[in-house]
Amino acid sequence: MKLVINTDPRLLHIVRSVIRYYAQEAGFPEADVDCLAMAINEAASNVIRHAYDNRPDARLSLEVKSFPDRIEFVLEDEGRKVQPEAIRPRSLDDVRPGGLGTYFIRCFMDESSYDSTFTGGNRLRMVKYFSRRVSSSDEGSSQERG
Amino acid sequence: MKVQVRNVDNVSVIDCSGDVDLYSSTDLRGTLLKEMRSGKPNVLVNMTGVSYIDSSGIATLVEGLQLSRETKTRFGLFGLRSNARSVLELARLHTVFAIFDNEKEALEKIATTEPFGGL
Numbered sequence: 001m002k003l004v005i006n007t008d009p010r011l012l013h014i015v016r017s018v019i020r021y022y023a024q025e026a027g028f029p030e031a032d033v034d035c036l037a038m039a040i041n042e043a044a045s046n047v048i049r050h051a052y053d054n055r056p057d058a059r060l061s062l063e064v065k066s067f068p069d070r071i072e073f074v075l076e077d078e079g080r081k082v083q084p085e086a087i088r089p090r091s092l093d094d095v096r097p098g099g100l101g102t103y104f105i106r107c108f109m110d111e112s113s114y115d116s117t118f119t120g121g122n123r124l125r126m127v128k129y130f131s132r133r134v135s136s137s138d139e140g141s142s143q144e145r146g
Numbered sequence: 147m148k149v150q151v152r153n154v155d156n157v158s159v160i161d162c163s164g165d166v167d168l169y170s171s172t173d174l175r176g177t178l179l180k181e182m183r184s185g186k187p188n189v190l191v192n193m194t195g196v197s198y199i200d201s202s203g204i205a206t207l208v209e210g211l212q213l214s215r216e217t218k219t220r221f222g223l224f225g226l227r228s229n230a231r232s233v234l235e236l237a238r239l240h241t242v243f244a245i246f247d248n249e250k251e252a253l254e255k256i257a258t259t260e261p262f263g264g265l
Contacts, residue, residue, distance in 0.1 A: 009169035016165075016198070034229060041200050045168045096212070097205035100237050104201060107236060 002063045007048045007077075008056035015062065016041050019073075026066050027130070036071075036128055039108040042101035043075050043124055050086050051079025051122055070110075070129045078121040082114070148195075149173045151181065157188040157253055163195025166203030174203065178210045182217045188256045189214070192249060194225030199233055211243060220244075220259050224252035 003018055005011050016037040023033040044060060052058045063074040089106065090099030105112050111127040147164035158181045162174060174191075181189050191207070193199075207223070214221040222244035226234070234240040244259045246252035 009167065012167050012169060013165055038198075038200060038233075041167065045200065045202065048168060095208060095239065095242055097209045098201075100201035100204055104233075104236070 002061060004059055004061045006056060007052050007058040007060055009045070009048055012041055012044060015044050019064070022064050022066070023071065026071050032128070035108040039105045039126065040073055040075070042104050043126065046082065046087050046101055047075065047077045047079065047122065050082045051077045069131070070127050073126040075124045075126070076118070076121065082122050147173060149177045151177060154253060157190055157256055158186040159190045159192055159249070161192045161195070165198040166196055166206070167198065167200045168202045171202040171206045175206045175209065178206065179213060182210060182213045182219045182221070185217070186219060188220045190252050190256060191223045192225050193223055193227070193230055196227065196230055199230045204233060204237060204239065207243065208239065220256050222246055222252055222256050222259060224249055
């Protein structure tokens with residue numbers, strides 16, 4: 001499945017609905033369904049804010065692939081290359097607005113990584129395995145892999 | 147998302163409903179900061195009707211918390227659904243906000259709550 005939408009934040013609820021549908025169809029429990037929808041919402045929000053500076057008329061694409069052991073999400077844009085420091089999660093002890101989107105992605109996904117070879121903008125690949133579940137032990141310790 | 151303000155005694159209650167995300171959090175932000183800057187001594191956000199909140203919504207609440215220190219406003223949340231509470235806990239923010247189960251408890255306790263959150 002591939003979804004291509006404008007970078008209008010009013011459309012984020014559609015992204016969440018699509019992800020919920022696919023995650024439910026793939027067999028994830030309801031708690032994980034919500035987590036996956038939120039992770040993709042945060043990734044798309046990062047694209048809108050950081051790659052397109054809140055421009056509502058650009059495009060982003062989201063591809064979802066189901067495998068026997070996992071579900072993969074690939075989010076692509078043609079915007080400005082996102083610098084890792086711009087979206088680095090903040091320390092949870094540093095209570096201030098912002099800096100949580102990437103933290104939530106890392107909490108809810110088993111893998112997340114930018115494709116450094118992608119020249120058209122940004123390509124973020126996120127993976128969730130069926131066997132792993134979000135737990136408190138994942139908090140703050142998730143690292144980009146793959 | 148809908149945002150409406152009620153005044154109950156000396157408390158400004160901001161009723162939110164629907165999804166709070168990158169798009170709709172701007173409405174909540176505008177209302178929340180306006181209430182705080184207008185000199186209201188107590189501000190509560192009613193989240194009973196909030197079905198979803200993302201990092202943008204959380205950032206708005208944290209911004210309100212920070213402003214409450216400057217304006218010396220007592221600030222609290224009530225009626226959080228389990229998903230909203232889980233998000234706050236995941237971000238370890240559940241201890242910095244004054245969080246009440248329901249409106250009755252919030253109205254009873256906000257005036258005696260430690261002001262300015264835990265910042």
